Amino acid sequence: MKLSIKFTTIILTLTFLAFSQSISAQDTFENLDFESANVSGHSPGNLVPISDALPGWSAYFTSGTTTYPQTQVVYDGISLGGAVISVIDDNAAAFSPLQGNYSAFLFGGGYGVNEVLASASISQTGSVPSGTESLLFDAYVYGAPFTVALGGQTINMTPLQAFQNYTEYGGNIPSSLAGQIETLSFTEPPATGAQPSMFELDDISFSTNAVTPEPSIVALTAIGGLLFGARKGFARR
Amino acid sequence: MSNVMAIAAGSAHGVALINDGTLVAWGDNSSGQTNIPAEQPTTVITTITITTTNGPMPSFQTNTHPPIVCKLIAAGGFHSMAALYSPLVQYPVDVTKDLLLIYNTNSIDSSNVCQYYLTHRPMVSNANVLGIGCTNSEIIEPSDYATNLAGPVQSWLATNPTKRPSYVILFQDIPSRLDTGAPSTPSVQYELNTSCATNWSPFVTSINMNGTDGTNDCIAYINKLASIGSNYSPGQLIISASAGGYGNTNWYFDDTECCYAADAPGMTAEQALIQAGVSSNSIFYTNVYPDCGSLTCHITTATNVAGYLCWGGHSSLGPSYATNESIQCFGQSTWYVMQTIESFNGQRNPCCGLGNFLSWFASNAFGGTNYSNTPVGAVCNVDEPYLLGNNNSALYFGEWAAERIFAYCGWNSFTIENQNYSHCLQVVGDPFTTK
Numbered sequence: 001m002k003l004s005i006k007f008t009t010i011i012l013t014l015t016f017l018a019f020s021q022s023i024s025a026q027d028t029f030e031n032l033d034f035e036s037a038n039v040s041g042h043s044p045g046n047l048v049p050i051s052d053a054l055p056g057w058s059a060y061f062t063s064g065t066t067t068y069p070q071t072q073v074v075y076d077g078i079s080l081g082g083a084v085i086s087v088i089d090d091n092a093a094a095f096s097p098l099q100g101n102y103s104a105f106l107f108g109g110g111y112g113v114n115e116v117l118a119s120a121s122i123s124q125t126g127s128v129p130s131g132t133e134s135l136l137f138d139a140y141v142y143g144a145p146f147t148v149a150l151g152g153q154t155i156n157m158t159p160l161q162a163f164q165n166y167t168e169y170g171g172n173i174p175s176s177l178a179g180q181i182e183t184l185s186f187t188e189p190p191a192t193g194a195q196p197s198m199f200e201l202d203d204i205s206f207s208t209n210a211v212t213p214e215p216s217i218v219a220l221t222a223i224g225g226l227l228f229g230a231r232k233g234f235a236r237r
Numbered sequence: 238m239s240n241v242m243a244i245a246a247g248s249a250h251g252v253a254l255i256n257d258g259t260l261v262a263w264g265d266n267s268s269g270q271t272n273i274p275a276e277q278p279t280t281v282i283t284t285i286t287i288t289t290t291n292g293p294m295p296s297f298q299t300n301t302h303p304p305i306v307c308k309l310i311a312a313g314g315f316h317s318m319a320a321l322y323s324p325l326v327q328y329p330v331d332v333t334k335d336l337l338l339i340y341n342t343n344s345i346d347s348s349n350v351c352q353y354y355l356t357h358r359p360m361v362s363n364a365n366v367l368g369i370g371c372t373n374s375e376i377i378e379p380s381d382y383a384t385n386l387a388g389p390v391q392s393w394l395a396t397n398p399t400k401r402p403s404y405v406i407l408f409q410d411i412p413s414r415l416d417t418g419a420p421s422t423p424s425v426q427y428e429l430n431t432s433c434a435t436n437w438s439p440f441v442t443s444i445n446m447n448g449t450d451g452t453n454d455c456i457a458y459i460n461k462l463a464s465i466g467s468n469y470s471p472g473q474l475i476i477s478a479s480a481g482g483y484g485n486t487n488w489y490f491d492d493t494e495c496c497y498a499a500d501a502p503g504m505t506a507e508q509a510l511i512q513a514g515v516s517s518n519s520i521f522y523t524n525v526y527p528d529c530g531s532l533t534c535h536i537t538t539a540t541n542v543a544g545y546l547c548w549g550g551h552s553s554l555g556p557s558y559a560t561n562e563s564i565q566c567f568g569q570s571t572w573y574v575m576q577t578i579e580s581f582n583g584q585r586n587p588c589c590g591l592g593n594f595l596s597w598f599a600s601n602a603f604g605g606t607n608y609s610n611t612p613v614g615a616v617c618n619v620d621e622p623y624l625l626g627n628n629n630s631a632l633y634f635g636e637w638a639a640e641r642i643f644a645y646c647g648w649n650s651f652t653i654e655n656q657n658y659s660h661c662l663q664v665v666g667d668p669f670t671t672k
Contacts, residue, residue, distance in 0.1 A: 008383040022306075043657045044625065044657060044658075045623060045625060045626060045657040045658035045659070046657065047419075047420070074623065076625075077623040077658070078620060078623055078624035078625070079495070079577060079580065079623065079624075080551070080579050080591075080618075080622060080623065080624060080627065081550065081551075081579055081581055081588070081589045081590070081591045081619065081621065082421070082579030082580045082589070082620070082621030084621065084623070093497075093500050093624045094497040094500040094624060095623045109582055109589050109621075110580065110588045110589040110621070113376055113414070113416050113422060115581060115584070115588040115589065117555070117589060138596075141495075142495065142496040143495075157567070162392060190589070191589065191590055193555075193590055194445065194494075195495050195551065195590070196496065196551055198496065
């Protein structure tokens, strides 16, 4: 009898631990700097289980309304036109991590045997810290613009500061999402023209400060827009 | 003893070459004539450095799956000799043993192109021919591949134990992609090279530049082989245009591209050529990063072309660069090899804003008329190769400059490093051509 009670206690304890572990995993966003990657034993170019390459994250391609979940991502795979989700380190050709030892890299493009055009996404569900007003991250972008969504709402990301190899982006999030468990996703759509579509991502963080783009960035964006409008105006004439 | 491919006899000893590349010797050994070096039959030459009058050439890495290691044997009174296979040595190819042509019995076009090759391409009329009956789609399912493509090839090898062809040509309507379910599908060429039969790793190339629409492009390609062969290399299996005075002397490497700043394959190719003794005056190189957004930063005209590289759809050339007159060739520009840096360029249907190998061999390619400016050989990918999985440009063009046969240039550029990334190589063209 005593043995049975002890056994039941152990089971309940283990169940509680497992449950609390699960809650904890779901509760907190993890690996936002992608430094938890464990690619030991893999050669560049190999497929690596996503639980090792991008712990905490899910990965998937989307074409139209069809989603293709991925269980593996490529280690140091730099796409030449295909839809690819990759974790890169300093062994990757032509690119290096934006911060630390690892970055995530999303490429939109051809996917599957029939090469449908697909977007590449990673996502994670967790608790948005209370008091959060904005989302920040570093990125290198080429081709089609990326999208960021939190709780199903698209977050309008603004370039905050340009560095030599990347730009820091920030976007204000709806106050209703702070303190809630929500899904955060990053997506790079397929290219629309001949250019490839790439989005290297690192150092994601939540901030209690709202984002205000630096005047110089705002000014440059405004001037660019004016010039573009003027060019289109001339073209029409 | 079985599966003997060749035999040689001395005064009182004999040597036999078995179809797995091993040697067997017996008889008088008073001078050590039957001592076969233990390491020889399995030796894989991985790096060879060649010194020329212009200094050392780059070290060329041989294919990791070489064809039969020992190719020739001979015996004297009290000695024996064996020649290890090396594509760097152009031994006399016996097409009755060393060339296998494969066509698809389910496609009349495939049969016709193969037959046309046999009857019009110089010096191959006695080659081995195998008809297989699989899908004629670009993509083949694993079961169809095992039963109707690899299976018949394995049977052919079993019934021809004295033949282990180092060269295989796949004709139009033989599938080029194996649907393994992997994110990046391997090429049928790669599968045949690496896993069709034990101790057999042939250089597989394709004459499939027509896709599914008729046979004109394939026939025109074979006509070119016949024309250049008879005019510049009469009576030779290995056709060299430059040996007969053809003026394919210039190299064009257009590295202008959108967003891969640290990677410049054309530059490595240029360095390989210079090391191989090619005059820098014959090499035209451009590298603008990021792409300038128009054709002004690209190589748009080329004369007497020996080799061409570009970034295709990853630049302002756009995906139709081969046929929209963005790039125009002049002079003697029908005997060159090319490569582009882009995914899917080995698929029949252009994908994702990228170029496509069929357009390279079209009648109006590169500003030509009636196939005047098409290449004689090309390497491409049937799926995403990733940046590092693309062919090694230095090895590819360097070997072509060194006048290796095209089959070797193509396959040798698929290095160990490439194979970590992808298995989607497709080598398009006749194996026995040199610059």
